[in-house]
Amino acid sequence: MSDNVLLAPTVPDAASADPAPLLSVRDLTVSFSTARGRHTAVSNASLDLSAHRTLAVVGESGSGKSTLAAAINRLLAPNARIDSGSILFDGRDLVTANARELTRVRGAGIGLVPQDPMSNLDPVHRVGAQIVEALEAHGTSSRESRKRAIELLDLVGIPEPKRRFRQFPHEFSGGMRQRVLIAIGLACRPKLLIADEPTSALDVTVQRKVLDRLDELTAEMGTALFMITHDLALAAERASEVLVMFRGTIVEHGPAAQLLGDPQHEYTRKLLDAAPALAVRRGVPRAVTPYAESGATGDPIVTLTDVVKEHSVRDSAFGRPRTFAAVAGSTLDIPRGSTVAIVGESGSGKSSTARLVLGLDAPTRGSVVFDGRDVASLSKVELTAFRRRVQPVFQNPFASLDSLFTVGATIAEPLVVHGIGTAAERAERVLALLEEVALPADTADRYPHQLSGGQRQRVAIARALALQPDVLVLDEAVSALDVVVQAQILDLLARLQREHRLTYLFISHDLAVVRQISDYVHVMSRGRIVESGTPDELFESPREEYTRELLGAIPGARLAV
Incomplete structure (x- = not known):
């Protein structure tokens, strides 16, 4: 399995094993009641996690990762039950704990960062109020809670935290909403933080900043991190140990470098084979046939010329409006039958560019031309026909x-x-x-x-x-999927492109996937395209410092940049 060794995994110094682990799970079995009877989701799971340690739990969708995490925090669905086993946290068995004991443990003892921010943030309450709520529930005063909430927003990388404190979730990007969940999870400085895909919606630079802060927390406070992730490179770089689950069973568990460098179980090897981070190596087959080899004509079906998209924003309800350029003078071509990728940090203008290509927004200045026609000049009937030919996948x-x-x-x-x-x-x-x-x-x-x-x-x-x-605009279409499903979707997109000569605009923060799938890449920063080239050009010889920073932030990737 030498071909599947993740590049230079770095693992925290292995401290001596704690004779009394912070978390100790023994022979845990969890089942769900279904129309067809009871379904076992986790079977005889056992693990230990000590202070200062990070455990990465990996496996495909449905393997039992999230059910295991929910059981530890006693937040299982109403139709679920713990059939057997014990969950010792800080010396207390949570399986037999009553509701009052669990209330004291949640938040202060065990913090939680769920995966989907849209489902876990209340849309009718301001972001700051939701962080304050978590603090006040454990005895922090209102004044101190507000101060701490603003500090937490700054800690997880939210710009202008005092202003953002007063905003609602819909005013945040997906990545920023995920950072709010991380702030809530860290609010009470827990001993154990359970993080379910905490960075899957974040670009690589923000991901690195957030994970660096989580590492600092485990070092400063002795916090243990139970992290569910589909990113095996991230697991290799950040985790002390890796636990692999398959169909509710733990099939492999050990030190990260050892397990990922020399996997013993066939299923672990399957996960490593599917990991897109490994496509950074030379010679790995591409998911999508390069357009030069696919019969694509090379003439652009979409052209953006000096496109500017401005928005009017207010710093407060009564503040004066100011102009913000989400896209600031972008020019690019999308050849027929090709896959063109746009990468960059959250807020760089990627999704705003996608909305312009879809005709959902009109440019403030510049032109978006589709198949020879300026989209802004189309009549209502022509615009309807245009929307048939350009479709989104969110x-x-x-x-x-x-x-x-x-x-x-x-x-x-x-x-x-x-x-x-x-x-x-x-x-x-x-x-x-x-x-x-x-x-x-x-x-x-x-x-x-x-x-x-x-x-x-x-x-x-x-x-x-x-x-x-003719064109699919794929906006982070595979970023939230586990590596096995992600590989299946990328293979599906490759087949569909070959069979239907589709053109793809691929928006992503996952640079490893971008290298695997794209023919041409544009790097965006603060609304501008700062560098463009083929994947090999950008990954092997980036010219711009910003591009080098993006590449340097890829978990586990040792790139000569």
Whole structure:
């Protein structure tokens, strides 16, 4: 397995084992009540985690990682139960703890950073109030809570924390909302922090800053970190130990360098083979065929010329508006049949550029030309036709799929909106699209909550393909998926591109995936394209300091930059 050794994994100094670990789980079994009877989600799990240590828990979707974390914090769903085993935290068995004891433990003893900020932040309460709530629940005064909340926002990298304290979650980017959850998790300085994919929505530079702070916390306070992640390079770089789960069972557990450098279990080797970070090496096959080899014509189907997109913002409800340029003079071409990627930090202008290409926003200045026509000059009828040919696939399929629609109705909706086909023809088209994205026909009768994350993303791709578009705009479309599902989706995109000569605009903060999938890459910073080139040019010989900083922040990657 020498080909699968993660590049130069660095592991914290191995302190001597604590005879009384902070967390000790023994023979834990958790099951769920379903229509078909009880389903075992975690089976006979045992682990120890001491102060100052970081445990990375890896495995594909459905392997039991999040269920194990929820059981430790006693936050299982109503239809779940702990069938057997013990969970000793700081000498107390949480399995037998009463509600009052658990209230004291949660937040102050065990902090939690959940994965999905849109589901875990209250949209009708200000961000600062939600951090203050966590502090006041454990006895901090209102005045001190406000001060501490602003400090926490600054700690996790939120710019202008005093102003942001008063804003609502919808006024934050996805990455910034994730940082708010981290601030809430750290608010009471817990002894154990459970973090479920804490950085999956963050760009590499912010990810590094947040993880550096988590490392400092474990060193300063003796905090233990229980981190669920699908990023094996991150696990190699940050964790003391790695635990691998498969179908509810722990199949391998050991020191990070040893386990990832010389995996013993076949499933661990499968995870390593699927890890996109390994595609940084020379000679790794690309997920998408380079457009020069795929029969692409090379003429641009989309051209942005000197595009500026400005927004008017206020620092407060009564403050004077000021102009902010989300995109500040970008020029780029997207050749037919190619995959063009845009990378950069949160707030760099990536998603704003995607909205311009989709025609969801109009440029303040400059032009967006699609297939020879300026999108701004299109009539209402022409704009409707344009939207058939350029389709989005968003980062979070659970948020972009209507929970009240079946999968079949979701995929058929674009056909209904555009008046395409009879009901019978649309139903036939839905089945064909499900087959195209490798989902069984009976998926059409299911709802989004009944699907895994990877299945929901396949549904989102099927919906985007319903109108037979020329261009797909993929905005962080694989960033929240585990490595196995991510590899499956990238392979699916590669096949669809070959079969339909699709053009992809790929927005991502995952530079390893970008190198694997793209033909050409644009690096954005503060609304401007600061560097462009082929993946090899940018990864091997970056010219700009900003690009070198992005590459240097990739977990586990030893790049000559």
